[in-house]
Amino acid sequence: MSIARILQIIGIILVLDALYFGIAKDSMKMEVLLLFIGGMVFYAGRIFEKRSK
Numbered sequence: 001m002s003i004a005r006i007l008q009i010i011g012i013i014l015v016l017d018a019l020y021f022g023i024a025k026d027s028m029k030m031e032v033l034l035l036f037i038g039g040m041v042f043y044a045g046r047i048f049e050k051r052s053k
Contacts, residue, residue, distance in 0.1 A: 004049035011042025 018034035021027050 002049070002052065004045045004052060007045030007048060008042050011038045011040075011045060014038030014041060 014034050015038035018031045018038060021034060022031035
């Protein structure tokens with residue numbers, strides 16, 4: 001498994017965790033923060049994937 005795929009999986013997990021914080025914990029600040037971090041990690045994985053091809 002490549003580093004790009006691992007980063008994409010971590011990004012998706014962070015976004016799902018953000019959804020949990022928004023629904024169960026009712027913490028909008030943490031939800032938006034995790035959404036942003038998850039999106040950036042996923043995007044970094046996409047960039048690494050394009051470089052390796």
